[in-house]
Amino acid sequence: MRVGQVIAAISALALGVWVSLPVAAQQASHPLTLNDIYGPGAVKLDEPIPSKWLGAGDAYTTVEASASTPGAVDIVRYDTATGKRSVLVDARLLLPVGGATPLAISDYAWAPGGRYLMLFVRAPSARRNNPIGDYWLLDLTSHTLRQLGAKAPAQSLLYAEFSPDGARVAYLSGNNLYVEASDRADVRQLTSDASDHILNGRSDVVYEEEFRLGKAYQWSPDSRRIAYWQFDTEGVGTFYMMRNTDTLYSKPIPQQYPLPGTTNSAVRIGVVGVEAPGTTWFALDGDPRQNYVPRIGWAGNSAEVLIQHENRLQNTNHVMIGDAATGATRQIFLDQDKAWLMPTDEVQWMQGGRSFTWLSERDGWRHLYLVSRDGAKVDLRTPGDFDVVSIERIDEKAGQVYFIASPDNVTQRYLYRAALTGPAKIERLTPANSPGSNDYRIAPGGRWAFHTVSRFDAPPVIDVVSLPAHRSTRVMVRNEAMRAAVAATPHAAPEFFKVDVGGGTQLDAWMIKPPSFDPAKKYPLLVYVYSEPAGQTVSDRWGGDRYLWHLMLAQQGYLVASVDSRGAASPRGRDWRKSIYRQIGLLASADQAAAVKAMIAARPYIDPARIGVWGWSGGGAMTLNAMFRYPDLYKTGIAVASPANQRLYNSIYQERYMGLPDDNAQGYADGSPINFAQNLKGNLLIVQGTGDDNVHYQNLEQLADRLISYNKQFSMMAYPDRTHGISEKPNTRLHLFTMMTDYLHQHLPAGDAK
The missing domain is CATH 3.40.50.1820 (Alpha/Beta hydrolase fold, catalytic domain)
Known part of the structure; x- marks a missing residue:
């Protein structure tokens, strides 16, 4: 599979869309056939471009087919306001030393400051929630390309991530946590106790599936420490899947998979220093196999960690702050429900660390609150008889939170904005001429967004919009072929x-x-x-x-x-x-x-x-x-x-x-x-x-x-x-x-x- 095909396949999965309809369907009205939808001649949706914001959002990068290197891709920069295009990384820079084949990149990430570009090549054996593969680092100053974790087995790395200062990359290999300097192949192993049962910095299968936790570590804001989860899966029941198609004898595939009422993994949270490895473990009450830690995050500084500690019934969330130097913890907030709670992803520290944002159903609807650091004050910021579906951006400087909701039609999704301080004020930003489901990836500066809109029978259109005016400046993906194909086949409106x-x-x-x-x-x-x-x-x-x-x-x-x-x-x-x-x-x-x-x-x-x-x-x-x-x-x-x-x-x-x-x-x-x-x-x-x-x-x-x-x-x-x-x-x-x-x-x- 070529580079563009790999990117298209992964991007399509991310959007939840599939290949469909042959070109012939665009030319004459005819009923659909199974071959039209699933056959080898089916045409794909337009490639959802893997775009990344640069800086505050005044520019962004995309991946496009290279004119200089057939079968490869360039990383292209666009000026957000004008659409001016320039090739930022020529495909010829993505050729490994001594190699004739460009990297089949699945994703990429920019280091803070933009000097380094990290490229991910997903392994064919990667599972849907376990993106194992190889990572490569391109230095845009020296134009040198090297593989991270070069001494590790091929296609064995997981969850590589730049430090906030861009000077290092953390990654996982063999269930241990490593850091490697960005400017040289200087690798430091931060944990060494991993085994088939001890997982550092990555989750077990049920946390991965149900808490959407794969990468189980967080860099500190000052890039000097990493807080991480450790999973001890010893005693968890093992389920065996059998492979019978590729060898003479069947091959058992073991999976440690806790069933209701059985033994869970024991989970603990620690902090390790980058310069002086050695883990400080946080003191958490209760049996670690009878409680969960679905989320952690640095508590507005590099000395403390916010820990969400749930009971096994998942109806009580003890929100705690842990001291990274001593491991001591204290509870600052409690969220409870008679049924169940979902962990909160929307934690952002405000007012110099004096308060944080929190998503809760405590008034009967899912809303955003501003909570004081001691938990004494809980301020509702999105009032009303509607649910906040997701938080898209919290902009403390502008005093605004952007969120998805649909108060009048629960089958659709629109972008709203609310004030973070003062009287509650909510306004819809998605215009009336954009019905259906609207998704956004808002730039760090809050002035621009990648906007995707689709309807039940209308494939996605992706454009760049300005905010808050929601003016479209450039259409990135039109899906005209799919749109024409649907129009050409007999159908009634849903x-x-x-x-x-x-x-x-x-x-x-x-x-x-x-x-x-x-x-x-x-x-x-x-x-x-x-x-x-x-x-x-x-x-x-x-x-x-x-x-x-x-x-x-x-x-x-x-x-x-x-x-x-x-x-x-x-x-x-x-x-x-x-x-x-x-x-x-x-x-x-x-x-x-x-x-x-x-x-x-x-x-x-x-x-x-x-x-x-x-x-x-x-x-x-x-x-x-x-x-x-x-x-x-x-x-x-x-x-x-x-x-x-x-x-x-x-x-x-x-x-x-x-x-x-x-x-x-x-x-x-x-x-x-x-x-x-x-x-x-x-x-x-x-x-x-x-x-x-x-x-x-x-x-x-x-x-x-x-x-x-x-x-x-x-x-x-x-x-x-x-x-x-x-x-x-x-x-x-x-x-x-x-x-x-x-x-x-x-x-x-x-x-x-x-």
């Missing part, structure tokens, strides 16, 4: 609506109808589900290959719909999201069934004898719950990568929403679809990758075993060595969706009925 399921509860939903829809006829309905607390399906955002597959099915005569049940991750307030606490799988599946019944009653063109359901991951579990709990309603289901038994998923996720198994044994049993397999009446296809390191293949085998015990007929497909996304190796996606489409055609016949 319908967004609400479904009343009684008791004053209205659920958000969308529906795609056949292009030649006739309300006098009857059609099969396929419901796309997720409705776990980790996601939202009813969103006015480009849906990638899922949207195109659903559109293809609509062209073939299906109605396709999706509904967000109570508990889905919609910005509808704390009570909405946490209504499903300790009853995952119960309330949401009841909401889904009630929504389908309400749609059947209100829409006579839905054929009640042809109701199908499908979903992936948590949506696969919801599919199983639909088929087993409401067997007279749903006739056909396709469950992909499904956690069939809540006791088989990881401890952090499952305990967060269900509590501990010893305290909620009945809830775990009632919420697990495997325990209702005896009720299956309809047609069920279950699909899993045997190399799934998130929802293990064990789920499929235990469910299949249970169905067999009840003499329930079903279909199943195992994808050898594929992981949770079932996308590795040639033609996998085409094969998967061909099988799924054929299954629907056979068991939920397409087309209308008089």
Whole structure:
């Protein structure tokens, strides 16, 4: 794969989009085919350019195909205001000494000050949350290129990061933490106690998945110290995945994976000096295997660390300050909830370290607060009956916070700004002519942003906008080919609506109808589900290959719909999201069934004898719950990568929403679809990758075993060595969706009925 292809693939994954539609679709109107969406002739979305702000944002860099070196890329600088272009790093500088092939860079980073450029080459064996590979450092003064960690095994480094002064780079190799000088190959090992069970500066698999913590270390502001996590995974249960495709004998792949109620990693936090290695450990109360440290950060200086220390139930967050010299800690703030809490990423120190920002649901909505250093004063800065979806930038100098929210339509996303001091004042910055889902990467100076906007059936457009006026100065990515392709294939506009399921509860939903829809006829309905607390399906955002597959099915005569049940991750307030606490799988599946019944009653063109359901991951579990709990309603289901038994998923996720198994044994049993397999009446296809390191293949085998015990007929497909996304190796996606489409055609016949 060439450099540009690597960058495009990684960038597309980051945006959640997939390749789609052949060029032929742009030239004449014709219904979609599976080859159009997943085949080798499919055209890609335009490359989302991996752009980086320079300085305060007056300029930025991108990666572009090189004119001087075929198959390679230049790093190009653009003046933000004028668009003036210049080649900042010629591709010829990215040739390793003695090499003829330019580096196939996956990402890059600028050192503070701009003298050094760090390049990342992702290893083919890297997992989705574990970006292992090689790092190279280019000195733009001497034009020399060298590999970092040159004595380490090839493709073995993780999470390299410049120090704040740019003089060093920290990285991980062999579960130990190292620093290397930027101007010479001077390597210093900061930890030396790593093993297969001791991980320094990197997280275990469940922190990585559920707390989004991969790089587990933080440079101090003065570049003299590093605070880091250490994970002791000794005693954590080991799950073995089996590889059977590449050797004569099967090869076990071990993964230490704590299940609900079992032994977790022991986690501690320490600080190590760069000049004088030796770790000072912080004093934290309680059993380190029964508590979590999901976040740390320097506390507005280089002498103290802010530590978020959560109990195992994840409903109490003890916010502490630790002394980096002595390890002593003191609690300064407490956040609690009767259900669960999420750790706060939006901590920024203000007023010279006298206060910090904090995101909390303490008033029933997710809002930003300004908290005094002693925790005595908590000041709400984004008041209102709406959720702050994310914080995009906190600008203390201007006294403003930029955030994403959508007070009037939870399926969309817009940029707002609020004052950090004085009377609360909130204003929307995204203009009315930019409906849908808007995402921003705001420059450090706050005057510019990379802006991405898409709609349910309209692919992303990326431009550079000025703030706060939101004037577009340059379109970076148009996706004109995709836009033309969608326009050229028959389709009706999606319908967004609400479904009343009684008791004053209205659920958000969308529906795609056949292009030649006739309300006098009857059609099969396929419901796309997720409705776990980790996601939202009813969103006015480009849906990638899922949207195109659903559109293809609509062209073939299906109605396709999706509904967000109570508990889905919609910005509808704390009570909405946490209504499903300790009853995952119960309330949401009841909401889904009630929504389908309400749609059947209100829409006579839905054929009640042809109701199908499908979903992936948590949506696969919801599919199983639909088929087993409401067997007279749903006739056909396709469950992909499904956690069939809540006791088989990881401890952090499952305990967060269900509590501990010893305290909620009945809830775990009632919420697990495997325990209702005896009720299956309809047609069920279950699909899993045997190399799934998130929802293990064990789920499929235990469910299949249970169905067999009840003499329930079903279909199943195992994808050898594929992981949770079932996308590795040639033609996998085409094969998967061909099988799924054929299954629907056979068991939920397409087309209308008089």
